[in-house]
Amino acid sequence: MKIKAxxxxxxxxxxxxxxxRRVEENARSVLERFHFAEVRVPVLEKTELFSxxxxxxxDIVEKEMYTFVDKQITMRPxxxxxxxxxxxxxxxxxxxxxxxxxxxxxxxxxxxxxKGRQRQFHQLDVEVLGSASPRLDAELxxxxxxxxxxxxxxTSLEINSLGCPACRPxxxxxxxxxxxxxxxxxxEDCQRRSVRNPLRVLDCKKQGCRRQVExxxxxxxxxxxxxxxxxxxxxRNLELLEVEYKVNKFMVRGxxxxxxxxxEFITDQLGAQSAVCAGGRYDGLIEMLxxxxxxxxxxxxxxxxxxxxxxxHEEQSDKIAEIDLFIAGLGEEAADYSFKLMHELRxxxxxxxxxxxGKSLKSQMKQADRAGARYALIVGxxxxxxxxxxxxxxxxxxxxxxxxxxxxxxxxxxxx
Ligand code: ATP
Ligand code: MG
Numbered sequence: 001m002k003i004k005a006x007x008x009x010x011x012x013x014x015x016x017x018x019x020x021r022r023v024e025e026n027a028r029s030v031l032e033r034f035h036f037a038e039v040r041v042p043v044l045e046k047t048e049l050f051s052x053x054x055x056x057x058x059d060i061v062e063k064e065m066y067t068f069v070d071k072q073i074t075m076r077p078x079x080x081x082x083x084x085x086x087x088x089x090x091x092x093x094x095x096x097x098x099x100x101x102x103x104x105x106x107x108x109x110x111x112x113x114x115k116g117r118q119r120q121f122h123q124l125d126v127e128v129l130g131s132a133s134p135r136l137d138a139e140l141x142x143x144x145x146x147x148x149x150x151x152x153x154x155t156s157l158e159i160n161s162l163g164c165p166a167c168r169p170x171x172x173x174x175x176x177x178x179x180x181x182x183x184x185x186x187x188e189d190c191q192r193r194s195v196r197n198p199l200r201v202l203d204c205k206k207q208g209c210r211r212q213v214e215x216x217x218x219x220x221x222x223x224x225x226x227x228x229x230x231x232x233x234x235x236r237n238l239e240l241l242e243v244e245y246k247v248n249k250f251m252v253r254g255x256x257x258x259x260x261x262x263x264e265f266i267t268d269q270l271g272a273q274s275a276v277c278a279g280g281r282y283d284g285l286i287e288m289l290x291x292x293x294x295x296x297x298x299x300x301x302x303x304x305x306x307x308x309x310x311x312x313h314e315e316q317s318d319k320i321a322e323i324d325l326f327i328a329g330l331g332e333e334a335a336d337y338s339f340k341l342m343h344e345l346r347x348x349x350x351x352x353x354x355x356x357x358g359k360s361l362k363s364q365m366k367q368a369d370r371a372g373a374r375y376a377l378i379v380g381x382x383x384x385x386x387x388x389x390x391x392x393x394x395x396x397x398x399x400x401x402x403x404x405x406x407x408x409x410x411x412x413x414x415x416x
Contacts, residue, residue: 008111008119019307024104026150027124027301034143036100036126041082043106047074053081053285055256057197064109075108078255079125080282080298081289087129088291098130104303116273116305127298132283134230137261137297138237144265144277144299145243153309155265155276158248159238160220161231162199164259165284167224172198174217182212202252205272218249230260257282261297269312270305277301322372323351324415326394328364330380338379341407350411368394374415377407 005011012020028038051061054077066075076082083101086092092099104124113119126143128136141157148155163171176198183191186209190201202213223231238245245263253262262280270276279299287293325345329338338354345352353371355364361378368376376392383389383404391402391410402410 006119008113010118010120016307019310020303023151023303023306023310024124027102027104027147030143030146030150031102031126034100034139034146036102039083039086039101039103040105041076041079041086041103043076043108044073045076045082045085047072049081049085049289050074050077053084053255053257053289054078055197057193057200058254058256059111060109060254064111066108066110077109078107078300079103079105079123080127080255080257080285080300083125083127083298084129084286084289084291084296088286088289093130093292093294096130098128100128102126114271114273116270116302116308118304122303124301124303125298126279126300127296129286129296130294132295134233134261135237137230137234137263137281138241138243140279140297140299141238141245141263142241142243144263144279144301147301148265148276151306151310153267153276153306153313155267155309157243157245157263157265158251159234159245159261159263160248160251161223161227161234161260162252162258162262162280163219163223163227167222167227168219168259171217171219171222174222175199175202175219178216179213185212197256199252200254202250203254213250216250219252220247220249227260234261253278253280257285257288259283263299265301267305267309270308273305275302276305276309323353324374324411325350325352326364326368326371326373326376327352327354328361328368328376328378329354330361330378333381334379334384337384345408345411348408348412350408350415375411377402379404 047067050065054061060077065077083103087099102125104122106120106122108120110119111117126140128140145157162168176194179194179198179201183194186194186201187204187206190204190209193200201209202216204210251262251264258280260281260283263278264275265277266274267276268274277299281297283295286296327338327342329335335358342352342354355367365376373394376394377389378392379389387404388401389404390399392399
């Protein structure tokens with residue numbers, strides 16, 4: 001019986017990996033310009049870290065976590081909580097007043113797999129701890145914008161403010177009253193959760209619930225003075241940087257820790273999976289996890305969705321050479337020579353491959369082609385005796401005789 005990968009868990013195969021690398025390399029280079037430092041955090045954490053931070057009534061904690069119940073540990077469904085844990089554990093606030101951190105890696109959520117929705121997926125997660133400035137909110141959104149722009153991907157930015165512990169309870173009451181009038185028309189999840197957390201209803205993806213809340217009161221109209229000023233300043237700074245955005249009064253995000261600014265970069269090209277990047281401010285989170293009273297803001301970008309967009313956006317770029325040289329050796333003596341030559345050339349930084357199974361010349365040339373070789377060197381006993389062998393340019397098919405002693409310098413010049 002064949003063993004297959006779990007549903008919602010995917011292999012990323014070599015023909016896709018170039019896109020992944022491009023996304024990751026682009027991210028690292030843009031993030032460096034924005035003065036961020038990389039952190040790698042573990043995949044497993046205590047369950048409590050997530051239930052306390054993400055919120056017990058959220059989809060993630062209620063039904064999507066991969067938890068080892070007997071050990072009370074969970075495979076991270078997102079990275080913010082882990083980064084906060086790490087920040088607190090290593091007293092990073094003492095090292096710099098403002099920490100700008102990012103991490104890239106797999107996350108795990110037990111949800112229904114669809115295009116752009118998997119059970120193991122990857123995120124680029126970006127967090128800034130230590131500043132409450134609305135400028136920072138705008139800067140982070142401009143960073144998201146830059147990450148997409150450099151890859152040639154178009155998305156649109158939607159922003160909202162969720163208020164803070166001072167003004168949200170007032171809004172909550174108004175929203176709850178609105179929802180209670182329509183309770184019978186909502187899905188089971190919403191009916192159950194609405195009393196404890198009415199904001200969750202605004203985030204429900206079911207069409208029926210969406211229709212019900214179209215006319216719901218918006219949190220924007222209930223912001224306190226502080227939150228209102230903050231939101232105005234975020235918008236002003238976005239305009240200053242000429243980052244285009246739209247206010248979406250109903251965006252609440254599926255995590256409880258957000259306060260004030262939330263935002264999403266969305267696309268209409270991935271069907272129901274419209275969010276490619278999402279984030280917000282979480283000024284109380286570090287304190288809630290036992291750390292100092294320090295504000296924070298961050299976002300997470302879904303790498304699978306970004307790769308899907310890249311695939312749709314453009315023709316695959318011209319196939320670049322995967323190796324510099326394929327050595328086709330004929331006969332035992334030439335095979336020994338080729339094996340040693342391959343070893344030496346690799347030691348000089350060249351990308352080299354050969355056939356190890358004594359295949360025919362025809363088969364070896366086919367392998368050279370499949371390997372994406374820039375050149376192929378053909379060596380038999382006669383070539384060894386003459387110390388000279390034909391080198392074929394695999395693109396043009398042109399063949400030149402080359403002194404075997406000059407192969408390294410020739411290739412080094414040619415592939416520079
Ligand atoms: P969605 O509404 O699509 O479920 P979310 O609000 O749960 O997203 P976040 O927790 O904010 O998503 O994660 C940030 C980003 O990570 C999302 O915008 C998306 O691009 C990506 N993402 C989230 N869940 C998945 C998943 N199951 N598979 C692939 N990508 C995902
Ligand atoms: Mg989700």
